[in-house]
Amino acid sequence: MLNKLLFTIVLAASVQTQAKETAADNYRAYCVQCHGMEGNGTGVNIRDMSVVPRDHTDAKSMSGRSDEALFKVIKEGGTSISKSILMPPWEGALTDEEIKDLVQHLRTLCKCKFGS
Amino acid sequence: MQKIILAILLGLSGTAFSAEETFPKDCAACHNISGPAAQTLKEAFGKKGPDLFYAGNKYRQEWLAAWLQKPKRIRPAGMYYGNHIKPGAKSDEIDASTLAEHVALPKADATAIAAWLMKLKPHDDLIAKEKIEPGTITKQMGEMNFDKFQGCMACHLIEPEYGGVSGPELYTAARRLQPEYMASYIRNPQAWEPKSWMPNKQVSDGGIQKLVRYLELLGKDSENAK
Numbered sequence: 051m052l053n054k055l056l057f058t059i060v061l062a063a064s065v066q067t068q069a070k071e072t073a074a075d076n077y078r079a080y081c082v083q084c085h086g087m088e089g090n091g092t093g094v095n096i097r098d099m100s101v102v103p104r105d106h107t108d109a110k111s112m113s114g115r116s117d118e119a120l121f122k123v124i125k126e127g128g129t130s131i132s133k134s135i136l137m138p139p140w141e142g143a144l145t146d147e148e149i150k151d152l153v154q155h156l157r158t159l160c161k162c163k164f165g166s
Numbered sequence: 167m168q169k170i171i172l173a174i175l176l177g178l179s180g181t182a183f184s185a186e187e188t189f190p191k192d193c194a195a196c197h198n199i200s201g202p203a204a205q206t207l208k209e210a211f212g213k214k215g216p217d218l219f220y221a222g223n224k225y226r227q228e229w230l231a232a233w234l235q236k237p238k239r240i241r242p243a244g245m246y247y248g249n250h251i252k253p254g255a256k257s258d259e260i261d262a263s264t265l266a267e268h269v270a271l272p273k274a275d276a277t278a279i280a281a282w283l284m285k286l287k288p289h290d291d292l293i294a295k296e297k298i299e300p301g302t303i304t305k306q307m308g309e310m311n312f313d314k315f316q317g318c319m320a321c322h323l324i325e326p327e328y329g330g331v332s333g334p335e336l337y338t339a340a341r342r343l344q345p346e347y348m349a350s351y352i353r354n355p356q357a358w359e360p361k362s363w364m365p366n367k368q369v370s371d372g373g374i375q376k377l378v379r380y381l382e383l384l385g386k387d388s389e390n391a392k
Contacts, residue, residue, distance in 0.1 A: 095330030142366025
């Protein structure tokens with residue numbers, strides 16, 4: 051009985067920790083602090099930054115980045131694509147699947163595709 | 167086994183009206199005092215104050231007792247910054263009208279609560295993995311490492327008017343926090359809070375030592391500046 055109960059608790063806990071977050075929530079949690087409530091690069095943290103965060107609503111610059119490059123920079127941080135150290139790697143907080151969803155979220159913010 | 171449980175219950179009943187029994191319900195209105203940490207962003211967005219269920223692994227007792235008597239905001243944009251910002255002229259701004267102050271407590275209560283909180287230590291395992299090596303760092307080198315090499319200033323203040331505001335201010339960190347906790351949290355924030363919005367920057371052992379030394383230096387400076 052006790053074993054079954056423990057198993058159920060462990061199972062419930064593991065399912066809970068693996069639950070996927072929505073891209074909108076992940077954006078709110080991790081991206082808005084620098085990229086801003088509107089996604090236009092004017093987050094609450096930017097005052098003293100030497101490099102301003104990317105404007106995710108700028109179709110021109112965002113269409114110059116492939117989905118693969120966006121995935122890489124979210125996962126591994128700015129320096130992985132020769133950009134700022136101020137953009138940190140988020141792989142410790144996000145799963146690959148969540149990062150893929152975030153890339154698509156960015157595409158809705160810029161209303162653009164790579165090369166368009 | 168039953169005898170042990172009985173003994174525990176008797177032991178607890180003997181401490182009626184102790185801090186353990188009277189404070190938790192007050193603190194629990196805004197703090198998670200029993201764990202586990204938030205497992206979803208929805209939970210994390212709703213946090214009103216920092217988790218306290220591992221307070222004994224995190225804080226310096228003397229700082230806790232003093233702060234509870236004279237609380238001062240540590241996170242400029244509140245617990246989840248997203249609940250306390252608004253669009254501004256040049257960038258998003260902190261909406262101070264949404265921030266609540268922490269209640270100030272009489273000395274006796276503050277001292278008792280600090281002592282009680284220090285008993286909450288579920289993460290001794292994480293703390294035991296850290297060892298702070300003796301060493302020094304100059305303020306200039308520490309700041310360069312913090313700002314330019316690690317990029318921590320994006321989210322943290324290293325002085326009252328320099329740095330980001332979505333994370334807790336860090337010029338007081340070493341006065342508030344145990345050095346091993348600072349090291350462990352830098353090493354892996356998600357080990358403490360799965361939904362922390364601090365990134366794991368894969369900082370090396372040496373890099374962690376440098377950051378902790380710098381925070382210790384900042385703490386002394388801010389103490390002297392008081």
